[in-house]
Amino acid sequence: STGILLLKKNSFDMLGIKYISQRGLENLVDYKYTGKDLSFLRELFLENFWEWVVNLLPRTIAPNLITFLGFLHLLCNLLLAIYLCPKGTGCDPLPSFVYLIFAVNIFIYQTLDNIDGKQARRTKSSSVLGELFDHGCDSLFLLTTSIPMYTVLRPTPVECYWMFVFGVIVFYFSHWVEYYTGELVLQRFANPTEIQFILIFMLLSGIWPGQSWWTSSLREILPFGPSLPGSLQRLTMTSLAVWGIGLSCVVTVISNAQEVMQTCQKKNIPYINTIFPIAGFVIQLVLITIWVYSSYDLLENHLVLVLCIEGMISSLLCDSLLIARVTKTPMPIFLPIMWAPIIACFNELILIRGASLISETVLVVILFGVTFIIYWDFIFSVIEQLTKHLRIKCFSIKKD
Secondary structure (H helix, E strand, O other): OOOOOEEOOOOOOOOOEEOOOHHHHHHHHHOOOOEEEOOHHHHHHHHHHHHHHHOOOOOOOOHHHHHHHHHHHHHHHHHHHHHHOOOOOOOOOOOHHHHHHHHHHHHHHHHHHHHHHHHHHHOOOOOHHHHHHHHHHHOOHHHHHHHHHHHHHOOOHHHHHHHHHHHHHHHHHHHHHHHHHOOEEEOOOOOHHHHHHHHHHHHHOOOOOOHHHHHOEHHHHOOOHHHOOHHHHOOEHHHHHHHHHHHHHHHHHHHHHHHHHHHHHHHOOOHHHHHHHHHHHHHHHHHHHHHHHHOOOHHHHHHHHHHHHHHHHHHHHHHHHHHHHHHOOOOOOOOHHHHHHHHHHHHHHOEEOOEEOOOHHHHHHHHHHHHHHHHHHHHHHHHHHHHHHHOOOOOOOOOO
């Protein structure tokens, strides 16, 4: 029994699903957050900056409100990028001030994301809801940042897809490790803080040296470019970035798997058990990839919607993994949101007179709508359950 999906009556959520069992809610009494941030930049100067910023805030501001305001800056980036580049990639260079807005919004998000916990400790309002709310917003970081980044790098739709997939794999597997170790350790290398600064500088590169630098070949950029093998000469800086991200993903997953195996060995957990928390994630990713490659020009015509669908599915599964960890309940292999990739594959594989059951455009819009409803029902349902159980409010601090 998964102990996480139960029907819920007389609820304000749309689908009437309770994602946290009563046993899981009762287990929260034993939960205590543990984590480490080994960021080099944090130790160098950001910690003092964040302390300065949080001390400027009134103690009446709820930590979750700070988190949400930070997320709104990322959402603004996503909506602005989609408005200016509806296909998600391949557009002409955007005005310089737009890239500056993208970069500033990520910096604001980073700052607010790192002071929400400080505000919680400062106001003695820390809770498991705060941790889940924070990580839930973080799980949408890649979706809200990728499309603005593509306006600079101008990758092909297939490159866009794989860059996104590599990112969600790294994010999910880091929480897979946390599921077993009980502690989220942000390593000194490949730390989110440093990665966010890299993204900021990449966005600013849209101003100078410009989009054309990323789409230029190594032959054109490097002094020794003409002496490289033919295939390398034709490689663009964007393609090089894609390969670099892919290699980093492989190395990270291997490292995560080793850490999980070592933890299981210490805790006498059968290795086979480690497959279940990642099974649903891997299955849906495989199904989405089959859909992408079996559907003609799907990414070319509907890249943004496909990334939104995959982004919400991966975010919900990651949030479910976090809930399973903090409530000490099993991670379900199947969740309702996984019907989306199943339906997508079924539509492509079952042909009638050589055509799919539902047209590509109609299907992707329907799946986006279904995924959107299930995702936000999940968010609202979990928030409602936790606020009622903990007797707190999400966006305000309980008065003594």
